[in-house]
Amino acid sequence: MKSLSIILPAFNEAANIRHVVEEAYQTIPTLTPIFEIIVVNDGSKDGTGDICDQLVEEFPDVRIVHHPRNRGYGAALKSGIERARYDIIFFTDSDRQFDLKEVAALLEETDAYDIVAGYRARRQDPPHRLLFAWGWNILVRIVLGVRIRDIDCAFKAFNRYVFDSIQIQSVGAMVNTEIFAQASRFGMTVKEVRVSHFPRRHGKPTGSKVAVIMKAFRELIKMRRMVHTITPDQPGLFKRQPSGLETVYSAPQEG
Template sequence: MIKKHSLSVILPAYNEEQVIGNTILDVWRVLQQWRLDAEIIVVNDGSADRTGTIVAELARDLPQLRLVTHPTNQGYGAALVSGFQAATKELTFFMDSDGQFDIRELQQFFGAIERYDAVIGYRLERQDSAMRRLNAWGWKCLIGWFLDIHVRDIDCAFKLLHTEFLRTHPLETRGAMINAELLYKLKQAGYSYHEIGVLHLPRHGGQATGAKLSVILRAFRELIIYTRKWRQEKQAFVSSQPELPLPRQA
């Protein structure tokens, strides 16, 4: 089942020098075991540490590894979009590069991708602080209210989808709103997705940025701006459709 597919693995990275090397090598070893036609694309989103240098050094020995560099930090969504644009394989998978996910769990996604347009993970026993879990619950409620998207774990960075969808439905947001947009556009396009639980491991290095005030404010701003934009586009589309003639009275 696995060998039927070619796969692009996207790893967004920001100041992950402590873990990025181990994450890449672990992903590479698993892909080698599966004998997949695969590529690993690391997007270095303006890291101020040695993240980019470490990836560049590994790329000299791993032909499947590619480095995409943002000169300055542009945000999580921007990093994912750059990775999606660089993907060349049939399927695209992304996960965080901080070592909190095990790519071996992707194996259970391949069967589901035969029946669904996307397969999205949700974190089992989430290894985050109580405050971050509370923030995630509040964000989930907002996304349900604004966009009518209802899944277990919107921002779980463990998702597999067909690359063609990303080509035909380019994403517009560039911050932490990106996962919500992805699910919204899947739903609006009539695509199906399936949820699968994945283990969430303790962080062994680096620092999470999702709880930073600037990241949260940007997510709220994008949610408001793009919800309004997408509703206007949807209304304009509906208004442009020709009215069907009323049936004749007998």
């Protein structure tokens, strides 16, 4: 049975983060006895960090990475993945829009595929976010040739070895596109699995802000140039040293 690292990026998710971690603790032990939950507090200002520190004390398998300032979604994912210790690396958002019980469906496919990517069958987001996502998926196919049904769905599982070759340089919303552009270039196999999606209950999304969208478009053009220069022997995240701009907290060991 494979061990599991769960990455939870969190920015101003004080109303959600405890619920997500508690749900993980109810679900994941039924799938594997060896797991960890890495919450990356990306410079939150609403008390998310304080709640994370409480969770470390309450749950022995929770680890927290604190960014002193907001560095972006890609940077948060990178910080979490760099510190993952186990066979399968799974990430999802901390906004309670996914059902963690459906992790099981992804894990079942990790023996046969390098990457297992969820896609939202009925996405529960406002119309403007749906329109942007539709256009973005088409644009990524045209510009990069990456044919993923729902590239930014935050419900993905990776075999650990994937990140021996794949790098993450994007600090923002482009991170999923960056990962899959490299995976496509290296001939990695991807399985897409249908997952449920629910309306956000608390907090506000940041991915649809105009500044975030414009930055993603600029990074897409850079990505097109970059993808033709990368080679499978490039050093991935696990062949580099973790960035040192954050603080990591783990539960104290007993004994």
